[in-house]
Amino acid sequence: MTIDRMTTGAQLRQRRERLGLSQAKLAEISGVSQHLLSAFELGKVALAAPDLAVTLDAIRDSDQVMAVSTRTKRYRERCYSEPPMLAARVAKAKPTRGNPGYVALLRELHAAHCAPKTADLSALSLFSGCGGFSLGFSAAGFSIKGFVEREEPLRAIYRQNFSDGVEIGADITAISDGDLAARAAEIGPIDVIIGGPPCQGFSLSGKRKVDDPRNQLFRHYLRFVDMFRPKMAVLENVRVLTSMRNAAGGLVRDDIRAEFGRHGYKVDFFEVNAKDYGVPQHRERVLFVAVRNDLPGHPSMPAATHGSGGGLFPGKLAWRTFADACSDLAYLESGGRSSDSLHEAVSHPSHVIEWLWDVPEGSSAHDNSDPQMRPPSGYNTTYKRQVWNEPAATVQTTFGMISGCRNVHPVATRALTIREAARLQSFPDTYRFGGTLGCIRTGIGNAVPPLLARAIAMHVRRML
Missing domain, CATH: 3.40.50.150 (Vaccinia Virus protein VP39)
Incomplete structure (x- = not known):
């Protein structure tokens, strides 16, 4: 059987594993999301023709497959520092007309x-x-x-x-x-x-x-x-x-x-x-x-x-848009705090801030031209900025994780705060949220x- 005839999920998985290629790394080189590849391999959904085509093209590229399959995981010591509050970014995040x-x-x-x-x-x-x-x-x-x-x-x-x-x-x-x-x-x-x-x-x-x-x-x-x-x-x-x-x-x-x-x-x-x-x-x-x-x-x-x-x-x-919902909130960078206890930013490691600092809206750190500035794992919907003047991406329960799916603020370099997620979900500021932060995130995301x-x-x- 040749790869050109490989159209089922089971066949794709067999070929991928023979090449020593993880699902995450196949998602990285193909641009097709990992959860979609997983569902296809399990026979839960059919893969659209364009997605199947780019997946097959990616798996045929032996040089690319070798590069990602043999890549060792980079270890980075976790250290934290306060990112600068750039005036241009603060100005961009000013309240919109809406x-x-x-x-x-x-x-x-x-x-x-x-x-x-x-x-x-x-x-x-x-x-x-x-x-x-x-x-x-x-x-x-x-x-x-x-x-x-x-x-x-x-x-x-x-x-x-x-x-x-x-x-x-x-x-x-x-x-x-x-x-x-x-x-x-x-x-x-x-x-x-x-x-x-x-x-x-x-x-x-x-x-x-x-x-x-x-x-x-x-x-x-x-x-x-x-x-x-x-x-x-x-x-x-x-x-x-x-x-x-x-x-x-x-x-x-x-x-x-x-x-x-x-x-x-x-x-x-x-x-x-x-x-x-x-x-x-x-x-x-x-x-x-x-x-x-x-x-x-x-x-x-x-x-x-x-x-x-x-x-x-x-x-x-x-x-x-995202800005219509959140642009009046205090501008925060990683680890920042405000007078609103639910509008506080998670602190992120310095190397993650470095990966994402210059990433434009709508793009991911996985898109960086320098391989050393890309996360060592994940796929192109992770470590990804939202877009200021468009509707936000789907708010999920993991919105506080910068490594999650489209969880990076459009302008600041951090994950979304609870208040931002609540606004995007259309909860009023006067709605009462109590309990642990994890519980609140779960409730809002679902x-x-x-x-x-x-x-x-x-x-x-x-x-x-």
Whole structure:
């Protein structure tokens, strides 16, 4: 078999291992992300023709393969120093025209959440996390009557911001039918159930194992649907769930639709990007919207409100940018502090600062022309700067790691602060975050952006 005929993931892995080439190093020389190569080799996804072509070209280049496969890992002693505050960089990070309006919008969002609820609209939150989905629905006038969240630190954050809801339980799989019935009697009728089961079992950044028990959590979501019989239900997850397959080889998305149908609901799924709804972040997600069979109307999503500002949809507002979200915050370099306890920068080793100091926006330290100024491992989405005047890259739970995926500030040479990540996710500054910094990062990175949630909630409200 020649390499020209090698089109399956198993064949690629066999050839790569024969050459002594790690997945990370193949990603480095091909430019195809490691998580995509991993998913292809495991047979989880098909590799697009252009990506397969560049991967095959890279693996054919024997000189390049030899150079990276025999390269020894460079050890660098960790030492820290305070980077200079360059006047030109501080000036570049000044507030944009769109920043005051965005900050005011987040204040209005929180004020609407805190306002008394006059409309007779109620919601139940499952897999609540730190409350992003709930915040959007609350700001749209829904009373959040109860919630379920497994992790105690996240429950604590949720309780700080939603003190009136009933805490139904922690582990949704451990809530018995009897306990659920008792809670339903206590809470009363519910109009909408919302929730996003943990995405690790579905996401390309995880193992995507078909037998991962988390992949069945939507069945417990449906137990609540059966008990409360809400008029509507909204289930959120990562976009790649639409291509995830079950143990029998079928699509998980079809399982979800079939189950909702068996439980008496019309359902459809919609792939959305949060930036199209005013969130200053490129964040692709899938939403399953279900409507009870005895009610009129069909599942739908609100029309996008934001776009590129021209082209086929000139009537839309321009996408919000990283700068629109964060440019009023104090300028910080590595290790810097401010009066806001959540706007503090992680200290990074001096050699990492050196790799990244002159890297332009949208580029990675792996792109440096001098091999000695490139990180010894990783791939070209790591050690990468964001872009100041574009929507931010997806906020993940690892946003505090400068070595993570697109976690470097566009202008300063450091990872994102918690306040910046919260702003990019559209959490108001007045939203209360407590607990360890790691817990807060996890909650923010996994949250449904409240502005996206509010757009969905307003649409659901009109339907109801």
